[in-house]
Amino acid sequence: MEKKSEQTYSTVNNMIFLFKEIWQYDKKLILHVVLAGASEMILPLATLGLTALVIDAVAETGSASQLMPVFGALLLLVLILTIVSKTSMNTLNYQGNAFRVVVLNKLAMHLTSVDFEMFDGNKGQEKINKAFDTANSPQQVFQHSLIVFESAVKNSLGFLVYNYLLADIHWLFILLIALSSILNFKYSMYVNKKEDENKEFVSPITRKLNYLKERTGDFKQAKDMRLYKMEDWFGSLFKELSATKYSYLEKILRKKFGGNILNGLSSILVDLVAYVFLIQLIIQGQISVASFTIYFGAIATLSNWISGLLKNAVDINKMGMEIDDYKAFMAIESEMNQGEGIKIDGADLGADPIEFKNVSYLYPDAEQETIKDFNVSIKPGEKIALVGINGAGKSTLIKLLTGLYRPTEGEIRVNGHSVDDYNIEDYFDLFSVVFQDYYELPVTIDEMVIQGQDEDTLKLNKVKKRSGLNRIIENLPQKSQTKLVKRVYSDAVDLSGGQKQKLQLAKALYKNGPILVLDEPTAALDSIAESEIYKQYEELSKDKTSIFISHRLASTRFCDRILFVEDGQIIEEGSHAQLMKKKGHYYKMFETQSYYYKNEGGEEDYAVV
Numbered sequence: 001m002e003k004k005s006e007q008t009y010s011t012v013n014n015m016i017f018l019f020k021e022i023w024q025y026d027k028k029l030i031l032h033v034v035l036a037g038a039s040e041m042i043l044p045l046a047t048l049g050l051t052a053l054v055i056d057a058v059a060e061t062g063s064a065s066q067l068m069p070v071f072g073a074l075l076l077l078v079l080i081l082t083i084v085s086k087t088s089m090n091t092l093n094y095q096g097n098a099f100r101v102v103v104l105n106k107l108a109m110h111l112t113s114v115d116f117e118m119f120d121g122n123k124g125q126e127k128i129n130k131a132f133d134t135a136n137s138p139q140q141v142f143q144h145s146l147i148v149f150e151s152a153v154k155n156s157l158g159f160l161v162y163n164y165l166l167a168d169i170h171w172l173f174i175l176l177i178a179l180s181s182i183l184n185f186k187y188s189m190y191v192n193k194k195e196d197e198n199k200e201f202v203s204p205i206t207r208k209l210n211y212l213k214e215r216t217g218d219f220k221q222a223k224d225m226r227l228y229k230m231e232d233w234f235g236s237l238f239k240e241l242s243a244t245k246y247s248y249l250e251k252i253l254r255k256k257f258g259g260n261i262l263n264g265l266s267s268i269l270v271d272l273v274a275y276v277f278l279i280q281l282i283i284q285g286q287i288s289v290a291s292f293t294i295y296f297g298a299i300a301t302l303s304n305w306i307s308g309l310l311k312n313a314v315d316i317n318k319m320g321m322e323i324d325d326y327k328a329f330m331a332i333e334s335e336m337n338q339g340e341g342i343k344i345d346g347a348d349l350g351a352d353p354i355e356f357k358n359v360s361y362l363y364p365d366a367e368q369e370t371i372k373d374f375n376v377s378i379k380p381g382e383k384i385a386l387v388g389i390n391g392a393g394k395s396t397l398i399k400l401l402t403g404l405y406r407p408t409e410g411e412i413r414v415n416g417h418s419v420d421d422y423n424i425e426d427y428f429d430l431f432s433v434v435f436q437d438y439y440e441l442p443v444t445i446d447e448m449v450i451q452g453q454d455e456d457t458l459k460l461n462k463v464k465k466r467s468g469l470n471r472i473i474e475n476l477p478q479k480s481q482t483k484l485v486k487r488v489y490s491d492a493v494d495l496s497g498g499q500k501q502k503l504q505l506a507k508a509l510y511k512n513g514p515i516l517v518l519d520e521p522t523a524a525l526d527s528i529a530e531s532e533i534y535k536q537y538e539e540l541s542k543d544k545t546s547i548f549i550s551h552r553l554a555s556t557r558f559c560d561r562i563l564f565v566e567d568g569q570i571i572e573e574g575s576h577a578q579l580m581k582k583k584g585h586y587y588k589m590f591e592t593q594s595y596y597y598k599n600e601g602g603e604e605d606y607a608v609v
């Protein structure tokens with residue numbers, strides 16, 4: 001079960017924060033909150049006045065000529081109030097939605113600036129999810145708050161005015177109404193608490209359900225779904241999770257039903273007492289029939305104002321919790337250096353080596369370090385191959401070097417300074433990286449390569465040629481203006497795995513950072529394309545420091561030095577020839593890979609090993 005976190009800021013503090021956010025977005029919204037609230041409160045009062053006038057006229061307590069101007073004025077007031085309330089409520093609904101979208105954009109912008117580490121692990125994801133939940137639907141705080149504030153204005157004004165109107169009525173009445181409202185309020189607080197407790201069980205189930213739903217709609221999963229006949233398995237997973245979820249929700253529904261019954265019974269009781277009491281006053285001749293109407297209407301409405309106010313208190317309390325989630329996410333500060341740093345030329349690594357000094361790294365939710373006391377020095381211009389079995393820590397080392405993760409211990413030094421001494425954005429300029437997991441955006445091929453940088457046609461053509469992308473483009477109807485992602489554009493192209501890898505390579509080359517990092521860049525390439533990349537490797541990595549991760553050990557022969565990593569540490573290093581001579585781990589791995597080629601082909605052909 002997930003632990004419930006305490007609220008960090010008080011509800012008052014959070015409401016002031018929310019008010020400021022609304023004020024900053026559009027001051028006029030506050031005016032609409034007041035206008036809608038006041039007009040919605042006065043409307044039933046004016047209508048009540050109209051009814052009393054009609055009754056008075058019927059009872060001939062006043063002459064028609066005397067009553068008509070008042071009647072007309074009241075009618076006009078009702079008309080004006082209706083227009084004001086409808087206009088303001090409409091603005092609140094419409095602008096509330098726009099306000100929510102603005103907040104969503106703020107959240108998205110902040111998400112791009114938080115450290116990459118946030119995305120790793122459950123806790124980071126939980127914070128992100130909770131924050132986005134605050135603005136994801138109209139029922140959540142940022143849109144809903146305008147309606148809640150409007151309702152609070154209406155209920156508070158109503159409470160004051162109606163208390164004044166009923167000042168002549170026995171105070172026991174007011175007490176009875178207040179007691180009945182408090183009883184209902186207490187009960188709904190109890191249901192809210194139960195609902196909140198239930199959330200602790202329900203939200204992990206909802207997360208699992210949503211994840212499964214996403215997977216069923218996922219194009220990649222759709223293949224397995226059919227070929228592995230996963231429908232029944234998925235179906236039973238859905239059924240089981242949904243049943244558990246709805247058993248929790250049902251309990252709350254039952255409690256809410258009990259609340260409705262309680263509410264109904266208590267208002268019948270109040271009405272009954274009011275009837276008996278007011279009828280008695282009429283019989284005793286203390287009030288007129290018109291006054292009876294006003295009093296009776298006022299008593300019924302006063303209980304609405306009171307329960308409305310209490311409901312506002314519950315809503316505001318809930319909104320306070322949601323604002324807390326929003327603030328908790330927005331307060332996350334990058335642990336990277338976002339300020340002024342030592343100047344670095346994004347195009348030049350400098351003369352000093354890249355150094356890992358006793359670097360260790362522990363993933364946020366992990367128990368054991370993935371990288372352990374790692375030491376290495378890489379000379380500028382050196383071509384390094386990182387090899388090792390799956391899970392050895394190669395990709396983690398790249399994320400540390402590129403500044404996406406900070407070492408939990410030790411230090412990484414580049415150009416004579418710790419990575420922390422550089423502004424992280426400047427530091428990122430040093431790297432051109434092709435990661436294993438690549439993605440595409442629904443833009444043209446050229447735009448995907450350029451990635452929002454300044455367009456340089458000469459450079460663009462060069463990198464398309466060097467990466468082999470131009471040969472793919474040649475066969476496309478709109479050449480490099482062809483859009484990507486068929487799910488978005490019907491005339492787009494869906495590239496194959498190997499074609500995508502070439503696109504990624506072109507993107508990295510266009511960025512032209514002095515450190516080239518290729519994490520399994522040829523895994524999806526056919527052997528001809530792969531050997532072309534190897535042949536070009538010298539050219540691709542010219543004037544650059546390069547790090548090449550590959551399970552295909554033939555590729556390592558193009559590198560100056562091979563680092564064999566196991567369990568987060570270097571266990572062997574040297575050139576291909578040195579390591580083969582050593583007959584250690586690298587030799588063993590190499591021999592295992594080349595065995596079938598040697599035996600089936602008769603000859604050794606390391607270019608495709």
Ligand SMILES: Nc1ncnc2c1ncn2[C@@H]1O[C@H](COP(=O)(O)OP(=O)(O)OP(=O)(O)O)[C@@H](O)[C@H]1O
Nearest residue numbers: 120121363366370389390391392393394395396397
């Ligand atoms: N976000 C994470 N949280 C916890 N552990 C992680 C996380 N990401 C990776 N690891 C673990 O760190 C270890 C090293 O992973 P890494 O991806 O660096 O290995 P690798 O050598 O690149 O593997 P491969 O050759 O399969 O790509 C693995 O045991 C992996 O399970």
